[in-house]
C-alpha cells in the first residue's frame with residue numbers, strides 16, 4: 430500500500446531546489462519575450478464555475494476535469510486550461526474596450542488524464558492571447574512569438590507544426606457529420622488511431638473520395654508543398670480557403686525569418702474544440718508530447734458576450750523543462766554567494782557585513798559558529814555556496830573560495846574596509 434503521508438498522488442510532483450530555480454528561470458525568460466511583444470500579464474483564479482469550461486466552450490473532456498462543490502452547491506472546476514478564463518475576463522472587464530487586447534499569463538492547469546499515460550495532472554502553462562484581430566499577420570505574430578520564446582528558453586532544435594481546424598471542419602461539413610460525430614472523428618485522428626477512423630467512416634454515407642481524404646490526413650505532413658498536395662484533394666470552399674490562409678501565414682513567417690522551424694500537418698486536429706482556424710503544436714527532442722499548443726478561436730469570446738476573434742498559445746513549462754534537461758542544455762541556477770559564520774564575539778560585524786553584501790545584491794546566508802571549518806565547508810559545498818567567511822575572532826577571519834578551495838586569512842578590520850568599498 431502507498432504511504433499517503435509521504436507520497437504525492439499520481440500526476441503531481443514536488444520540484445527540488447535546483448528544478449524550481451531552473452523552472453523560474455525559464456518562466457522569466459519566456460515572460461520577458463511576451464513583454465517584448467507588448468503583451469501584459471493578467472491573473473485569473475485557479476478554480477472557477479464549471480460553466481466557464483463546460484462542453485459548449487470546447488475545452489477538455491468533462492472526465493478530464495477536477496470538479497467539486499462549494500458550500501452553496503455550485504459546481505467548481507480546477508482550470509484545465511486558461512484560455513476560457515481569459516475569454517471570460519476580457520469579455521467582462523474589457524467589454525466595451527477597443528481591441529486589440531494583448532494579454533499573457535503563467536499559471537498552473539489541471540487535467541485528470543488517464544493514469545497509464547504517465548502524464549502530469551498539474552502543469553504550468555505560460556501563454557498569450559491576442560484578442561480582436563483576425564488576420565494572417567496576427568497568426569504569424571503569434572507563431573513568431575512561440576519560436577522566439579522557445580529559442581530564448583535555450584532550445585536549439587524544435588519544430589512548430591501548423592494545421593488548420595478550418596480544413597478539417599470544411600471536410601466534415603461536406604461529409605454531413607453533426608457536432609458529436611465530428612468530435613468522435615477528431616478525437617480518433619488526434620490519437621492517430623486510424624483503424625478506428627476507418628471503422629467510423631465505414632458507418633457513414635459519404636463518397637469514397639471524401640473518406641480517402643480523411644484517411645490520407647496523416648500523409649499531409651511535411652514542408653510547404655503539403656498545402657498544394659491538400660488543394661488537389663478537395664473542392665470544398667472552406668477547406669480551400671483554410672489552405673490559402675495557411676499559405677499567407679507561411680509567407681509572413683518567411684519575413685520573420687523563422688520558416689526553418691515550421692512544418693505542416695493537416696492531420697493536426699486538437700482535442701480542444703474551440704479552434705476555428707490555424708492551429709499549432711510545438712515539438713522538440715526529449716519529450717514525446719507537445720511543448721506548445723495553440724490556435725485561432727474566433728467564436729469563444731462571443732459565448733461570454735464579446736463577439737471578437739482571438740488567437741493564442743500556451744507553452745507547457747514542465748514539458749519544456751524536461752526536454753531541456755534531456756538535451757543537456759544548461760540553465761543558470763539561483764545560488765548563494767556567501768556563507769558568513771560567526772560567534773558571539775563577532776556577531777555585530779557578521780550582521781553588518783551580511784547586510785552590506787545583501788544591499789549590494791549578493792545572496793548571503795549567515796550561521797552561528799557551532800561547527801568547525803571543515804564541517805562548514807562540507808555544508809557549503811552541498812548547498813552550492815560560493816564561499817565561506819569564517820569569523821572566529823577579530824584577528825583571524827578565514828575566507829574560503831568553495832569553487833577553487835583557495836583559503837586566505839585576513840583581519841576583521843581589513844574585511845570591513847573591503848565590504849564598504
Ligand SMILES: N[C@@H](Cc1c[nH]c[nH+]1)C(=O)O
Pocket residue numbers: 509510511512556557558701722723724740741742743
Ligand atoms: N489553452 C490552450 C492553448 C491556447 C492558448 N490560446 C489558444 N490556445 C491549451 O491549453 O492547450
